[in-house]
Amino acid sequence: MELERIAEKIFARANEIPGMQGVLAFQFTSGDSLSITVSDSVKVGHCDAPSDVTIKMSTDDFVAVANKSRDLERLFTAGKILVEGDFGLATLLPQAIRASLSDRNTENKIDSNVEEQRFPAPERYSEFVTAAQPPLRTVERWDSDDLSPEVFYQQYVLPCKPVIITNALKEWPLYNMSQEESVLHFEGLQGMIRTGDYVSQTFSKNRKFKAESMADFIRSAKAYKTGDNKLPEYLGSNSLPESLETLIRWPVYFRHDQYIPPRIWIGPQGTVTPLHRDDSDNLFAQVWGEKAFILAAPHERTHLYAWATHKDGGLEGSEVNAEEPDYSRHPEAQEVNFLKVLVGSGDMLFIPDGWFHHVRSLSLSLSVNFWTTSVRRAGEM
Incomplete structure (x- = not known):
């Protein structure tokens, strides 16, 4: 499925972001949906566990974010993205996408629970x-x-x-x-x-x-x-x-x-x-x-x-x-x-x-x- 392939691309390194753990559900205006589970790894596809946060947006905007032609935060401020559930987890999405779309390789993986450490x-x-x-x-x-x-x-x-x-x-x-x-x-x-x-x-x-x-x-x-x-x-x-x-x-x-x-x-x-x-x-x-x-x-x-x-x-x-x-x-x-x-x-x-x-x-x-x-x-x- 094309949307799953795109999700795998833009969230490939989501598990490297401090605090980025949970189930994210995307619901698209086209009627399609997908789940992303972030733990020690990233899994895209069906998840039996309830979602921690739900993001509602258009398919076109989702594809444009993957192509770097639109910015997730600006789509949100323009009212084109709706968020329900754990807003704290949602605030980490831009970091996860930037990390995944970056050309730079990560030399030092960030522990997923690092926000509890100083x-x-x-x-x-x-x-x-x-x-x-x-x-x-x-x-x-x-x-x-x-x-x-x-x-x-x-x-x-x-x-x-x-x-x-x-x-x-x-x-x-x-x-x-x-x-x-x-x-x-x-x-x-x-x-x-x-x-x-x-x-x-x-x-x-x-x-x-x-x-x-x-x-x-x-x-x-x-x-x-x-x-x-x-x-x-x-x-x-x-x-x-x-x-x-x-x-x-x-x-x-x-x-x-x-x-x-x-x-x-x-x-x-x-x-x-x-x-x-x-x-x-x-x-x-x-x-x-x-x-x-x-x-x-x-x-x-x-x-x-x-x-x-x-x-x-x-x-x-x-x-x-x-x-x-x-x-x-x-x-x-x-x-x-x-x-x-x-x-x-x-x-x-x-x-x-x-x-x-x-x-x-x-x-x-x-x-x-x-x-x-x-x-x-x-x-x-």
Whole structure:
């Protein structure tokens, strides 16, 4: 069967993805269906066990994903994929497909239960870059009219230094329109919403999610009232819907082919992303509201008790609460030079690869971030 052959292709390495275990049922608008069982291996075909998650989509879109002409996450945000059941498992599908369609061979197989383990975070070249410089005491601010790509590269990319670029979104239609007008552009789009205690479950497949209309979520976020200790729901790190790309502008500071598709973040006051670090340079654009960042240099890795989801790195977090460090539990954290930065509407924060960052929204917030393929390696910058 053609659909089974395609499924075998795009999920061939699904068992290499941390936490990717279970039965996935695909139901197609053509009336066809298939099951994929992921354990130590991947089996495509009939399964007597009940499914953990059901994905409903068109046959044409499924084939297009296999041909790399359509993106699974963008199909979801456009409302062309419906998910029922274990949303946490569904969030791993893009990783599984990227791994399977990659031309790169896997040298180190990831254990399927690796999300239950924590490994010491490995060294990065960016740590040697920042350790060789005087400690950074403040994050500089530049007006976008005054910061050329050449100066940005020489003064911030090469030395691996964060910087705030003000008035950076003045040409963005999404920034210039009112919130009421912008919500209209989110009608018909859906998002994957983080619920429950997504901070303590960072990088775990046990995080709770739900699907919701993006426009409805924005309306509920605007009406949200603080008052208890529960984390507010958060539309965090969703793929920017393709229909919204005309409302933003790609930053001029890297070549266009160095950017990966941008991500969108929407939530009320009080959403939190705990201390972690990314594996590439990042430009974080604040469209609405204000966010408080706490930064720490890459070479503070051991002082921050940094951990990774895989022995070779993977996703990297920290045991330290950057807002309220517990020095009795983490005494070495007293050595860390934390930088506190406010990023307001219209600002763009450059976070070089390896910089640890903790983020809290101070008001209703909409952000767009641009990760890049720019990573520091000896002799490559």
